[in-house]
Amino acid sequence: MNIFVLMKRTFDTEEKIVIQNGKVSEEGAEFIINPYDEYAIEEAIQVRDQHGGEVTVVTIGNEDAEKELRTALAMGADKAVLINIEDDVENRDQYTTAKVLAEYLKDKEADLILAGNVAIDGGSGQVGPRVAELLGIPYVTTITKLEIDGTNVKAVRDVEGDEEVIETSLPLLVTAQQGLNEPRYPSLPGIMKAKKKPLEELELDDLDLEEDDVEAKTKTIEIFLPPKKEAGKILQGDIADQVKELVSLLHTEAKVI
Amino acid sequence: MEKALQIAQGGSFLIEDVSPTQVFTPEDFTDEQKMIAKTTEEFVVNEVLPQLEHLENHEFDRSVALLKQAGELGLLGADVPEEYGGLSLDKISSALIAEKMARAGGFSISHGAHVGIGSLPIVLFGTEEQKQKYLPALATGEKIAAYALTEPGSGSDALGAKTTAKLNAEGTHYILNGEKQWITNAGFADVFVVYAKVDGEHFSAFIVERDFPGVSTGAEEKKMGIKSSSTRTLILQDALVPKENLLGEIGKGHIIAFNILNIGRYKLGVGAVGGAKRALEVTIQYANQRQQFKTPISKFTLTQEKLATMASKLYAAESSVYRTVGLFEARMGQLTDEQAKDGKETAKAIAEYAIECSLNKVFATEMLDYIVDEGVQIHGGYGFMQEYEIERMYRDSRINRIFEGTNEINRLLVPGMYLRKAMKGELPLLQKAQQLQEELMMLMPEEVGDGVLEQEKYLVRHAKKIALMVAGLAAQKFGPKLEKEQEVLVNIADIVSNVYAMESALLRTEKAIAQSGVEKNKQKVLYTQIFCQEAFNEIEAHAKETIVAVEHGDMLRMMLSALRKLTRHTPINIIAKKREAAQALIEAERYVV
Numbered sequence: 001m002n003i004f005v006l007m008k009r010t011f012d013t014e015e016k017i018v019i020q021n022g023k024v025s026e027e028g029a030e031f032i033i034n035p036y037d038e039y040a041i042e043e044a045i046q047v048r049d050q051h052g053g054e055v056t057v058v059t060i061g062n063e064d065a066e067k068e069l070r071t072a073l074a075m076g077a078d079k080a081v082l083i084n085i086e087d088d089v090e091n092r093d094q095y096t097t098a099k100v101l102a103e104y105l106k107d108k109e110a111d112l113i114l115a116g117n118v119a120i121d122g123g124s125g126q127v128g129p130r131v132a133e134l135l136g137i138p139y140v141t142t143i144t145k146l147e148i149d150g151t152n153v154k155a156v157r158d159v160e161g162d163e164e165v166i167e168t169s170l171p172l173l174v175t176a177q178q179g180l181n182e183p184r185y186p187s188l189p190g191i192m193k194a195k196k197k198p199l200e201e202l203e204l205d206d207l208d209l210e211e212d213d214v215e216a217k218t219k220t221i222e223i224f225l226p227p228k229k230e231a232g233k234i235l236q237g238d239i240a241d242q243v244k245e246l247v248s249l250l251h252t253e254a255k256v257i
Numbered sequence: 258m259e260k261a262l263q264i265a266q267g268g269s270f271l272i273e274d275v276s277p278t279q280v281f282t283p284e285d286f287t288d289e290q291k292m293i294a295k296t297t298e299e300f301v302v303n304e305v306l307p308q309l310e311h312l313e314n315h316e317f318d319r320s321v322a323l324l325k326q327a328g329e330l331g332l333l334g335a336d337v338p339e340e341y342g343g344l345s346l347d348k349i350s351s352a353l354i355a356e357k358m359a360r361a362g363g364f365s366i367s368h369g370a371h372v373g374i375g376s377l378p379i380v381l382f383g384t385e386e387q388k389q390k391y392l393p394a395l396a397t398g399e400k401i402a403a404y405a406l407t408e409p410g411s412g413s414d415a416l417g418a419k420t421t422a423k424l425n426a427e428g429t430h431y432i433l434n435g436e437k438q439w440i441t442n443a444g445f446a447d448v449f450v451v452y453a454k455v456d457g458e459h460f461s462a463f464i465v466e467r468d469f470p471g472v473s474t475g476a477e478e479k480k481m482g483i484k485s486s487s488t489r490t491l492i493l494q495d496a497l498v499p500k501e502n503l504l505g506e507i508g509k510g511h512i513i514a515f516n517i518l519n520i521g522r523y524k525l526g527v528g529a530v531g532g533a534k535r536a537l538e539v540t541i542q543y544a545n546q547r548q549q550f551k552t553p554i555s556k557f558t559l560t561q562e563k564l565a566t567m568a569s570k571l572y573a574a575e576s577s578v579y580r581t582v583g584l585f586e587a588r589m590g591q592l593t594d595e596q597a598k599d600g601k602e603t604a605k606a607i608a609e610y611a612i613e614c615s616l617n618k619v620f621a622t623e624m625l626d627y628i629v630d631e632g633v634q635i636h637g638g639y640g641f642m643q644e645y646e647i648e649r650m651y652r653d654s655r656i657n658r659i660f661e662g663t664n665e666i667n668r669l670l671v672p673g674m675y676l677r678k679a680m681k682g683e684l685p686l687l688q689k690a691q692q693l694q695e696e697l698m699m700l701m702p703e704e705v706g707d708g709v710l711e712q713e714k715y716l717v718r719h720a721k722k723i724a725l726m727v728a729g730l731a732a733q734k735f736g737p738k739l740e741k742e743q744e745v746l747v748n749i750a751d752i753v754s755n756v757y758a759m760e761s762a763l764l765r766t767e768k769a770i771a772q773s774g775v776e777k778n779k780q781k782v783l784y785t786q787i788f789c790q791e792a793f794n795e796i797e798a799h800a801k802e803t804i805v806a807v808e809h810g811d812m813l814r815m816m817l818s819a820l821r822k823l824t825r826h827t828p829i830n831i832i833a834k835k836r837e838a839a840q841a842l843i844e845a846e847r848y849v850v
Contacts, residue, residue, distance in 0.1 A: 028777075067288050074292060185299045188331025188344055191292050 001053030001148075004108065005044045006101060006115035006127065007072060008034040009065045013120065022223055033068045036116025039176035042183040043146060044114050045076040051148060053111070054078045058104065060097055062086045066199065073194035074186030080199040085214070088204040093216035094122070098130030100214055103207045105135060113173040117142045125175070132173040140166050142177040264587045268612040268678055270760060271721055271753060272689045277768035280761070281583020283575060283850075284769050286349070293350045297357035300330055305361040312364055312485030313649075315477055317444050320367050320487070321401065328398025332358075333372050337380055338598070342393035348589065352527045352582045359531030362653050363485030369528065370441035370486070371395070374521050375402025378450045378462060381600030382505045382513050387464060391448060403446035405437035405465075405491045406514060413666045415452075416460055416511055420493060422453040424500070431455070431463065431498045433471070437491040443474045444487030451491070452510050459508035463498050471496035482652030516604040519614045521661040523585075523607075526578040526617035529625035529657060533571045536625070536650050538847040540564070540632040543639070543647075545846060554635070561839030562832070563635060565787060567628045568842055572784035572850060573792070574621040576761035581613045612674045615667040616754045622657035622664065629654045668750035669743060672728065675753075676739075690729035693722055697819045705826065709775055709782060710767060712829065713789040717760045719823045720796050724752045726823070727800050730816065734807050745806060748799040755792040762788050781850050783838040790829050797824045 012030035019025065033041070044055045056079040057072040059065050069080035083100055105113065115128035132139035145156035148170070157164040158177045186194070204211065235242040250257045265279060304326060308319050327333055335351040337343020358365040376395045379387055394400035411417040420435025433453050440449070449465045465472060475490035505513050541564060544555035554560050588606040589597065596602040629651040633640035640647050658664045679686035705715045728749050735742055766781040775782065797820070804816045841849050
């Protein structure tokens with residue numbers, strides 16, 4: 001089976017976000033594989049071990065992302081591809097990412113493409129479905145279970161805590177939700193082997209794309225941090241008075257009504 | 258150019274100028290080494306810590322299962338060659354595993370005893386047959402190893418062992434009799450490396466399996482700390498050990514024992530660094546969260562003073578141990594393929610740095626003890642309660658100053674090793690001491706530059722001279738009787754230890770600045786300034802105490818005046834520096850550089 005995983009390098013979940021010159025500062029920050037993409041990688045490895053084939057992990061980023069690709073290889077993926085568009089494309093959004101990935105994937109005859117359900121930084125959850133649309137294949141998002149039998153697929157989706165069972169067929173794109181599996185950590189032999197596995201680097205040119213083809217469709221107007229959390233207020237007195245006060249505070253202080 | 262490629266000789270830092278490019282620092286870890294560290298950390302956090310309470314209650318089935326799990330991840334095979342089922346990793350990776358494992362408390366002792374002192378004697382000194390027979394199972398954790406040297410009557414005096422070995426009449430087996438005490442992993446180990454005297458005379462090592470007739474273990478010891486490791490007596494009653502299980506040569510057991518001690522010592526140093534990082538982390542978190550007088554206690558400058566002192570010592574220890582491991586690695590890198598396969602060559606590469614191994618052991622374990630002690634103090638009464646991790650760390654830490662050679666023994670060893678190197682002509686110590694004497698006669702006050710770390714470079718340079726002066730004076734005065742002057746020896750060792758730690762911190766910071774500039778390395782600069790100033794003050798005190806004990810009359814006045822010249826400097830404002838250094842720690846809630 002020809003399996004691809006779409007991976008994103010994100011801030012470590014424990015990083016504090018600092019905004020500098022209207023941008024999120026990456027200075028000194030630790031980076032990780034987007035945790036939902038880790039589920040995708042783990043699932044891909046398990047599917048391969050069960051059905052045979054090959055797992056290729058693809059990411060868009062600069063050479064710093066090689067570290068996360070090597071981690072994926074150390075977990076057990078077979079190949080890695082880094083599509084470096086940093087020098088070519090200035091304004092990027094989910095459209096850009098999806099377009100580039102789809103262009104890369106279109107002649108790969110992928111049977112199964114896995115991605116995280118959402119990236120913990122941007123949090124749009126769009127790239128997976130967009131790629132599937134561009135490739136013209138079905139997709140199932142936020143899956144917590146995946147069963148493959150020949151080309152028939154049964155997937156369980158997490159829908160706000162409930163479950164939805166979907167039957168479909170390969171080729172297919174799925175996005176992984178927490179609970180799909182327990183991602184392994186790279187074993188030391190895995191880390192040693194990862195050194196020798198192929199890691200290909202591509203640029204926009206290699207995909208026959210121009211900057212205009214992938215220019216962002218959205219514009220970021222402003223980036224700001226959420227307001228600092230103030231200490232809570234406990235209202236006192238009669239219930240009736242409390243309600244009155246609450247309503248007035250919602251009007252005057254919180255300004256939500 | 259030639260010179261830059263030369264690898265420093267053991268102990269030579271005391272008399273030579275070392276450049277930052279010559280030292281290995283934690284900033285030089287490769288991505289791969291970081292990945293190995295991360296896997297180890299995740300294993301500890303996700304697999305070991307949830308079970309730690311059970312382990313502390315001596316449920317050792319869990320220890321065995323966890324060790325097997327560690328084996329599957331490759332965490333037992335770092336130092337085992339690939340052809341025997343291991344990974345043949347570099348020593349830096351192996352050290353990182355030990356550092357990250359430390360957070361697991363007593364379990365890290367089980368792990369360390371297995372991969373270190375348990376397995377390494379076979380890796381380094383085993384015959385081809387012994388390696389093939391034992392190493393693959395040790396690398397996977399299918400079998401667990403232990404190391405049995407100490408006896409009720411011989412601790413520091415390891416060679417005074419009473420356990421005997423006698424070849425049987427048929428000439429097929431050695432018959433071992435005796436008791437080995439405080440054997441880590443004894444509750445479940447399958448393989449023991451045991452020292453015994455053949456015919457009551459020739460100190461030798463043997464590989465003893467638990468299932469051999471006549472081998473048994475005593476009751477589990479009730480210990481102050483590291484309770485999640487098993488510690489028992491190994492009892493040998495006419496134990497039958499096949500002749501081919503003799504490890505190394507008859508009468509050469511001490512070579513194995515001393516080499517293994519070197520490794521055990523630096524590994525303890527690395528482990529102490531790992532433990533200290535965690536202790537500092539929980540302490541800062543607590544200090545941020547605990548409020549008194551409506552203020553988080555981390556806002557009080559006295560708490561900040563403590564945190565900054567802890568972190569500076571930790572920085573010095575971390576810089577020292579990885580510098581040392583880097584030296585092993587550099588030396589091993591020079592071995593030919595054939596030599597690299599020969600364990601004895603590896604042991605030799607490490608033994609070259611026996612002085613550094615002892616210094617690291619002493620400095621890092623005392624740094625850890627200092628940090629857990631202050632950690633408890635910052636926790637106040639809560640630190641005395643078992644619900645808080647720092648309470649266990651405080652108890653776990655204490656043994657480090659005792660095992661693998663007490664810190665007293667390790668201190669006493671340092672001047673002795675230097676003397677031997679001088680006698681053998683390996684280090685030109687005497688020449689340097691003489692040179693210094695002449696130099697002292699006409700020593701002119703030196704202007705300290707005002708660039709970053711200029712003062713610290715000056716302090717390190719002068720600390721080396723003080724060390725040489727004091728050691729030279731003692732050697733001259735006492736000659737061979739110096740051996741009996743233990744207080745003087747220990748003072749010398751402490752001076753040398755501080756020199757190594759100061760210089761390691763300084764070189765690391767200089768190297769980092771060369772790579773990424775001062776701005777990105779402010780915290781490192783602060784640690785270096787704080788540590789160097791405080792270490793230098795200690796050096797001055799030790800030197801003074803020693804000179805006064807050794808000299809009198811005019812000579813004493815002359816030496817003290819020389820010391821005054823060597824220690825002349827304007828101290829930095831430590832209080833301000835510590836307040837500054839504490840800010841980054843409080844902000845990050847962990848040890849940051």
